[in-house]
Amino acid sequence: MSIRLSLALDAGLSLEGPVSVLAPPPEADLAGLPVPVQVVQPFRPHHDHFASRGFECVPATDAPCRDAILFLPRAKAQARALVARACDRASGTVVVDGAKTDGIDSLLRDIRKRVPVEGPISKAHGKIFWFRSESSAFADWRAPDAQMAQGFHTAPGVFSADGIDPASALLAAALPAKPGRRVADLGAGWGYLSAALLDRAGGIEGLDLVEADHVALECARQNVNDPRARFHWADALTWTPSDTLDAVVMNPPFHTGRAPDSDLGRGFIAAAARILAPGGRLWMVANRHLPYETALTERFAHVEEIGGDRRFKLLHAARPSRPHR
Numbered sequence: 001m002s003i004r005l006s007l008a009l010d011a012g013l014s015l016e017g018p019v020s021v022l023a024p025p026p027e028a029d030l031a032g033l034p035v036p037v038q039v040v041q042p043f044r045p046h047h048d049h050f051a052s053r054g055f056e057c058v059p060a061t062d063a064p065c066r067d068a069i070l071f072l073p074r075a076k077a078q079a080r081a082l083v084a085r086a087c088d089r090a091s092g093t094v095v096v097d098g099a100k101t102d103g104i105d106s107l108l109r110d111i112r113k114r115v116p117v118e119g120p121i122s123k124a125h126g127k128i129f130w131f132r133s134e135s136s137a138f139a140d141w142r143a144p145d146a147q148m149a150q151g152f153h154t155a156p157g158v159f160s161a162d163g164i165d166p167a168s169a170l171l172a173a174a175l176p177a178k179p180g181r182r183v184a185d186l187g188a189g190w191g192y193l194s195a196a197l198l199d200r201a202g203g204i205e206g207l208d209l210v211e212a213d214h215v216a217l218e219c220a221r222q223n224v225n226d227p228r229a230r231f232h233w234a235d236a237l238t239w240t241p242s243d244t245l246d247a248v249v250m251n252p253p254f255h256t257g258r259a260p261d262s263d264l265g266r267g268f269i270a271a272a273a274r275i276l277a278p279g280g281r282l283w284m285v286a287n288r289h290l291p292y293e294t295a296l297t298e299r300f301a302h303v304e305e306i307g308g309d310r311r312f313k314l315l316h317a318a319r320p321s322r323p324h325r
Helices: 003-010 044-052 076-089 104-112 135-141 166-174 192-200 214-223 262-275 293-299
Strands: 019-022 037-040 056-058 067-071 093-099 118-123 126-132 147-149 152-154 182-186 206-211 229-233 245-250 276-287 300-308 312-320
Touching: 003 093, 003 118, 003 126, 019 076, 037 044, 044 056, 067 076, 076 093, 076 104, 076 135, 093 104, 104 126, 152 214, 166 192, 166 276, 166 300, 166 312, 182 192, 182 262, 192 206, 192 214, 192 245, 206 214, 214 229, 245 262, 262 276, 262 293, 262 312, 276 300, 293 300, 293 312
Parallel strands: 019 037, 019 067, 037 056, 067 093, 182 206, 182 245, 206 229, 245 276
Antiparallel strands: 093 126, 118 126, 147 152, 276 312, 300 312
């Protein structure tokens, strides 16, 4: 079991099942919990991690539960919304576990102003604490029923929740008028690139939006109201279309938690090469300092920079190499 959770149980935390565990990361060991557990994890790779270990997993739920354990996300608005949701669902105890780098100390101070807190226990660069669920105490922390940014539906915690990402806007403006019949948007987020493609480009017969964040994908369903769009809650690194594609567009992530991770972008490039037809083409945008050109030239016969600015570069690749398909 996760060390802080184990220490909390030893210190007197009492849990009654079923327990709802909200947004646990893969490193959270839940195997030793003494009660039945349902994992609520909207991020597909993490969801699949816990499902493969035998846990009941769902991307979202409003069902009542006795107790809830919340693992702190990075975004403050998302963390507050999760606390409010846990209190709305739980009739007993709400447990909060998080790292100092993700703001656990700040959240603890804010919660202490509203309800009595037990614990806290500090260990392994983080803290865990718990309190009696009081829905009314956190009513103002609830996520809005509809969050809009520049005319698009977004949600707390999703990428670029406050407005159109400037890198995606740069890529959208550079995309060709006719990218191909079958197109995929890998890491589609809340759907800005896909919406721009379907609005401006001609000749598209089908557009696959592939997004690992269930919350972002639900926003995309509202933002992309077009019968040609198909929505996939999936890990872009492993997703496979029903047929090879003519084009892929993407603004790949480059962080794992708080740490920069250019391997993610390289994984997206490999995925694009795998799912594209022999004459397929890739358009992507990336921060200018990220070294993706080597990965592109290893996977594609033609690679070029087609624009950008001081912060971002626009890259086009064509003809994926057969050995990597």
